[in-house]
Structure formats: C-alpha cells, structure tokens
Amino acid sequence: MLELRNVSFEVNADGDDKEIIKNISLKIPDEKLVVVTGPNGGGKSTLARLIAGIERPTSGSLFFEGKDITDMSVTDRANMGIGFAFQQPVRFKGIQVFDLIRLATGKKISMADACEYLSAVGLCAKDYIGREVNSSLSGGELKRIEIATVLAKASKLSVFDEPEAGIDLWSFQNLIEVFKNMRNNIAGSSIMIISHQERILEIADEIVVIRNGSVTEHGPGSEILPKLTGTSDMAPACEKNGPSGI
C-alpha cells in the first residue's frame, strides 16, 4: 500500500512560490485500481512524479508498504516495486525496444519473453522488438512501448501518467483492454492511473479528484463517477487528447 501523509509541493516561478500540491493525504490500497482525475493544471502529474521520486515534497511524507520512502531515490523506489509510465515517453537513440524491456525486467530474457509484453499492448512484436526507441516511432507506438516496459517491470504499484495523452482513438481502444487485463490480474499489486477518460474511470475501483492541488473527492468509482459525468473534469472517449497537466 502507498500512503501520502500531508504532502505539499511548492515551486518557485518568477520569484513567487506557488503551491502545486497542498497538504494531500491519500492511500492507494493493495489490489485496487485507483484513477486520479481532475482539471488540467490541478497537480495530478506532479502527484505521480512525487510518488515515483522524480520530485520531492516540500513537506509531508510518503510511505510504501509501511516504509518511509520520502527521501528515497527514484532507483530505490523502483527497486522497492514502484513503476512509472511517463505521460510523454522518452526517446533514446540506439537503444532498442528489446533493450528497454530487458532492462525493465531486470534480468536476462529471451526475445520471445520480450515479445509477450509487446503483444500485450497490441503491438506486433516482430515488427517492433528490434526497433530503436527513437523519433522513427509515432507517439502512439511509443506510448504502448512505455506501457510495455511498466508491464515488464511487474511492479507492486504501477503509476500511469495520462496514458491516453497523445495517442489516437484506435490505440486508445486497445489501451482500455490492456488496463482491463491488468485489473483482472491485479493480485498482489495495485495500479494508479492519472486520466480524464470516461472509459478508464469506468474501470476504477476508486476515483480521486484533484483540483488546485487538493483532493476534493475520493471514494468508490461507482459513487464518484456519476458526479463527474458531463463535467469538464471528464472527457468522453471520443475526444481528442493532447498533452496536458504539469
């Protein structure tokens, strides 16, 4: 289980301190799929980056499986079992898809093993396994490879930052299936997805709404989802997505 206790995060922009995350306390329970939603600029992506250790809180603490991880590095958190999928995946010149998946598993794997993770995200494995993770890949391809690396890492807690951002509708339909499968096989792990998408919110066990850096709603999906339907917090599945959030 992941627990945030009174976590705040400030940045200094143009000489002014701006509080992006305001005293958030939150639990991501085991074997639950939790979707964090809310308006753009509300602090969702920052929250995900604080969990992965990419940003450090100005105050407050984070606990993972009962251990204080507030001062732990990205690497140590990853090795403890926290996985993170970037909203805008990183490109690497020369590193192949196979290399990235092999690094994610942390062990020697065969091509066939690596191909399984690509197939799981709807990519034809033989076409991609030897490709470089560079600018020859489209945004949608890159996004699916990013998700494949998080699947390959097999984390206790997998955090996805707006998996729908920057991908086309067809890819999005596939993505929903990927998350449904992850939900069905959640035993021993938990999932947190930052998303605006109705179809993703529909498969959530719990929904957390963040506005202006604070949690304004948190409860079972069946309870929170009806309140969000039709509001600007939520986008129907057919809406075009673009990069958003901070």
Add this chain to the structure above:
Amino acid sequence: MELDEIQKRLLKEVADLHKVPEGAYNIRSNGQSVGRSSTENIEIIPREDGQGLTVKIKPGTKNESVHIPVVMTKSGIKELVYNDFYVGEGSDVIIVAGCGIDNCGPKDSEHDGIHRFFVEKGAHVKYVEKHFGSGDGAGKRILNPGTEVYQDEDSFVEMEMVQIKGVDDTNRTTKAELKKGAKLIVRERLMTHGDQNAYSKYDVVMDGEGSSADVVSRSVARDNSYQKFDAVLLGNTACSGHTECDAIIMDNGRILAVPGLEANSVDAALVHEAAIGKIAGDQIIKLMTLGLTEEEAEEQIINGFLK
C-alpha cells in the same frame, strides 16, 4: 605464429579475432609482420621497405575477407605504414583493419596507417576499422589513420570506424572520390575520455552523376577530452550527400562540429545535421524508474548511442 596474452587481447578488441583468421590476413606486431596468408583470389604483398602492404583482390571475388590487424605492446614504437587495396571489378569483400596499442611504458607509442582503396566498377567493400588503447604507462597511445577511397562507377563502400577506448591522440583524415553511381556510407563511432584529443576530418567529392555519400558520426566526449568533427561534402554533379554529427558531452568534455557542404551543380542535393548536448535528464530518469542507478543509466544510454 606466437602471440602473447596481451597481443591476443588486443587482436580480440580490434578485429574480433580469437585465433588466426580464415582467408587472407596479415598480422603486424611491434613493427613487423608475424603472420601472413594469401588466398587464390586475394594476394597480400609486403612492400619492399617492410612498411606496409599491397592487397590485390581479383575481379569477381565474392564473400571473402581480409584481416590486417596491427598490435603494439612495446613502449616507444613509432611507425608509419602504407597499405594499398586494389579491389577488382564486381567483387564483394570484407576488409577488417584496426590497431590496438598497449603501452605500459614511459614513451609514446604511435601507429600511423595510410590506407588507400582503389575500388573498381561495381565492387562492394565493407571496411571495418577499430582502434583501441590500453596500458597505464605515462607514454601516450597515438593513432593517426589516413584513408583514401577512389570509387569507380557503381561501386559501393561501407566504412565502419570505431574508437571507443584508450587512444590518447588521434588525427583521422578520410578522403573519397566518387564516380558515376558510386555510393559511400560511413559510420563513425568515437568515445574520448581522460585528457584525450580526437580530430576527424572527411572530404568527400562526388564527381559522378547519381553518386551518393552518407557520413554519420556518433560520438561521446567525457572527462576533459576534446573532439573535432569536420566533414565536407562536395557535389559537382547530380548527386546526394548527407552528413551528420550527433554527439553527447559529459563532465568537461568539449566538441566542435564543423559540417561543410559545397554544391557546384544545381542538381546536387546536400544535407548536414549536427547536434551536441548532454544526456537528456528524462532519459536518465526513465531508466532509473526501471531500477537502474544514475551511473548505470548513463552507461546504458551511451552504450546504446554508440552501438
């Protein structure tokens, strides 16, 4: 042929050789040839002064290879050798050169190799050249390769030039002249560290209609090292040329990239690209989220970049 362990290690680094190669070869060690073999189609003839070779490849020779590695394990040797390759019409061969210097002594060791390739009509040459230095002596390990390529009509030359470790000073010059339909591809990979200096200069002249050249360098400069990449493509007719310098700098490394294009025909299509920068922070963070340390992430990124 007797080789000691250091010589064997150097041979493995520069030519992927674990034993005496098949096909034609000449192995030069500490200033002299220690093994040589010709084949029916490939003749290796030593120059009279002992400082180099003439390699003659018969027209139509297919799927054969020539290995001419050089190893130096004595401190204070300085040599200049000339190797000429005559590649017959329609042949298809692999030429593996390369030099490994192990210098544990106080004096500089230097190998300057001048390679000239005369590639006849329709021939295909894949040329692999690896440079490697080791040893902890105060003497420098210096390599100054000069390469000249003369390509006849419809010939195709691929060059893979690699210098990853241990060479203190290198001054590399490569010249090529391309006739009608000739094609040249160069892939250079270079890493410098410590206080090393590397200078790599290309001059490619496309004289023949439909000729093409693609010169791409990927390099990493670490510690206090310095690199200069200077690639000039000259198009005198309808031709296409592309040159690219893609470089990562780390620590106090410095790189100067000077791409140059000269078009003397309205139908010459020439492009250059150059990018120098440090490793993107997001790349390191991504690999750290997979459980790698910052140092491991950097190594993976560099290994991939230079692969």
